[in-house]
Amino acid sequence: MTYEPSKEIPVDSPYPTQSDILAAAAFLSDRSLSLARDSDFRSEAYRVPTAMEFLVQQLVADLLTDLATHSGKPLPEDAVRRWNCLADALGPWEDQPGYDKVRLRRIPSRPDAGNTRT
DSSP states (O other): OOOOOOSOOOOSOSSOOHHHHHHHHHHHHHHHHHHHHTSOTTSHHHHHHHHHHHHHHHHHHHHHHHHHHTTTSOOOHHHHHHHHHHHHHHGGGTTSTTOOTTTTSOOOSSGGGTOOOO
């Protein structure tokens, strides 16, 4: 999976889309797996990014389930926290080329209170 910055982002909703979630996962995967790929499988340089990849994939699976379960409705607070956790993990790359500041940003804990992703 390779990260592609979004060309079309719906800004009328504060919630991440399936596309946003998959893009966030791809952005992190591109970076963590490139480290693991270049390392001996018995080294910490292999184990740490591989473990992080597993955690990211679990978080993404939970977010996609949340999105499907609450389609068209506000996401529950725990789903918002999961997204914000993923967005925080992306933070160290916010100054890097390809980082999409609109798509990959935190959302407020009560986004249904009139905030949008602008």
